[in-house]
Amino acid sequence: MDTKKELVVPRIENGTVIDHIPTNVLYQIVHILGLENYEDEVLIGNYLTSHKFIRKGIIKVKNKYFDNEEINKIALVAPMVTIIRIKNYEVIEKLEAEIPDHIDNFVKCMNPRCITNHEAIPTKFDVIDKKSLKLRCHYCEKFVTKDTIRFCE
Ligand SMILES: [Zn+2]
Structure with missing residues (x-):
């Protein structure tokens, strides 16, 4: 990835990246996760160019790891999103949100x-x-x- 793209949405040291969000549900996910009231860094990008979709949204939340219930909620409005957990700038886990039974x-x-x-x-x-x-x-x-x-x- 070139550095110009990196600057659009900066990397985070610890926390969660929610990637490949359809642009029309990005703010719904912000709301579902209660990020309006989250008192740490939240980086929101929408209509970014990606390889997977033409345009996508991305949310980066510093110092926050979401539990299964929160991920299930995301899956209900955006089943294809990727949840990436970051620790010390490294990806420690990458999973796709799935709708439960x-x-x-x-x-x-x-x-x-x-x-x-x-x-x-x-x-x-x-x-x-x-x-x-x-x-x-x-x-x-x-x-x-x-x-x-x-x-x-
Ligand atoms: Zn009922």
Whole structure:
């Protein structure tokens, strides 16, 4: 990689790089991860040129490693992103965000009558279709799709 490109989004010493983000969901991921309130360096690049896609987004978060639940959340809106963990400027782990078979706790059921919207019960969904993104509520059996997906606050 030439140095000119490196300067666009500087390297980080420790933390996470989320790469190959589709440009239209970049800010959604920023929100899902709560990075608006993160009090350390966050580098956001969008519409950058890449080899894999024509344009892509990238997020670099200093001194932060995301857990599986957070990575699953990312996968729901951007299944193809690459998560890269950096330590002392070296890549220690590289993984692709994958949609899990079951999603607990963080997706909101869209059915106003669902018990999870009335009682302090964590939501539970089975993933019916990973490609088009279709989830079924464990309690009321209503579907949540890519267009109606909301996350619990
Ligand atoms: Zn429900």
